[in-house]
Amino acid sequence: MKMKPSFSTPLFASILYFLVLGAGLFKDKLTGAGGNEYLSVIIVQLLIFIIPTIFFCRLKGVGYASRLNVRLIAPAKFGSIIIASLVLIFGSVVIRFAQIYLFKMSAFPVSYFESYIGQNTEYNFLFAAAAFAIIPALTDELVFRGVMLTEYNEGGYGALNATLITSLLSSMLFFSLESFPIRFFSAVILCMLTYATGSSLSAFVAHLAFNIYTVFGEKYIIRTLSDPSNKIISVFTFTLLFLILSVIMFSEFEHILRQMGQSGAPSPSYMLKKSDDGKTPDIAATEASEEDNASKSVMSEKNKLTIEAFFSPSFIACIIIFAVAVLMAL
Numbered sequence: 001m002k003m004k005p006s007f008s009t010p011l012f013a014s015i016l017y018f019l020v021l022g023a024g025l026f027k028d029k030l031t032g033a034g035g036n037e038y039l040s041v042i043i044v045q046l047l048i049f050i051i052p053t054i055f056f057c058r059l060k061g062v063g064y065a066s067r068l069n070v071r072l073i074a075p076a077k078f079g080s081i082i083i084a085s086l087v088l089i090f091g092s093v094v095i096r097f098a099q100i101y102l103f104k105m106s107a108f109p110v111s112y113f114e115s116y117i118g119q120n121t122e123y124n125f126l127f128a129a130a131a132f133a134i135i136p137a138l139t140d141e142l143v144f145r146g147v148m149l150t151e152y153n154e155g156g157y158g159a160l161n162a163t164l165i166t167s168l169l170s171s172m173l174f175f176s177l178e179s180f181p182i183r184f185f186s187a188v189i190l191c192m193l194t195y196a197t198g199s200s201l202s203a204f205v206a207h208l209a210f211n212i213y214t215v216f217g218e219k220y221i222i223r224t225l226s227d228p229s230n231k232i233i234s235v236f237t238f239t240l241l242f243l244i245l246s247v248i249m250f251s252e253f254e255h256i257l258r259q260m261g262q263s264g265a266p267s268p269s270y271m272l273k274k275s276d277d278g279k280t281p282d283i284a285a286t287e288a289s290e291e292d293n294a295s296k297s298v299m300s301e302k303n304k305l306t307i308e309a310f311f312s313p314s315f316i317a318c319i320i321i322f323a324v325a326v327l328m329a330l
Helices: 005-025 027-031 037-060 075-101 112-116 125-154 159-172 180-197 200-216 218-225 228-263 292-310 313-329
Strands: none
Touching: 005 027, 005 037, 005 112, 005 125, 005 159, 005 313, 037 112, 037 125, 075 180, 075 200, 075 218, 075 228, 112 125, 125 159, 125 180, 125 200, 159 180, 159 292, 159 313, 180 200, 180 228, 200 218, 218 228
């Protein structure tokens, strides 16, 4: 597949958008009458995300799946995963507090597919965990931190652009302005965790922990935040914990990346220089040049790649799909 990642990746995302929206239109038929609606939600999610992802990987050629950063996690990096999970949880609490008290927003569904579950459906802990915690974490990390982050990295767009764009694409998938801030915040943290640990499996573990909290614990936190008598102490406590954990997390990430640099492992960067065939990016090309004109040329190329990434027709199309879906839901 010869298309640039700045075009093909948002195009892939737009296909997922249409599938999610289409599934919503036919949710009654998809869940069926009298069946297990949780199981139906699990199957729908797998069909929507896994099949297009497999097809996309096949279009990219043989061996593409081995480049998706799906590798075992080093035991030394388990601490980073735990800290990142706590940052996700406490950060979401702070954002929810701001939404409740500053913007007067009410609670919103933890999953786009939560509306598939009828009011009279018998609650099942294991099926709920699978439908709204395990499967969403699996599909999101495979698609966004696996495929899409890899596409932008290998395309040479840089870690910052890759993080911002894939986070925007994953956040817009829920078609909700209320949930967008938390989705974007969590996506950025998960991208950073993927870079620091070198594995999208670490993002899956952190995402799973966050989803479990969201599904089973967030309602109790919101209830606490909504109590005026607990307002001051709650915001102080959760904000302080969030800030402390964030400092620890960034310190841990910096330590890991510094060790990678000292060992000679490549860090996330722009890949501007081409190899002898004139096509293959070379990550070593972004090392500082002794010549000022060479540095200016690199910066100019970086700016071009940034503009190319954010103003790609397919990326703009994703924004339009999101805006139209949100407006129609109002």
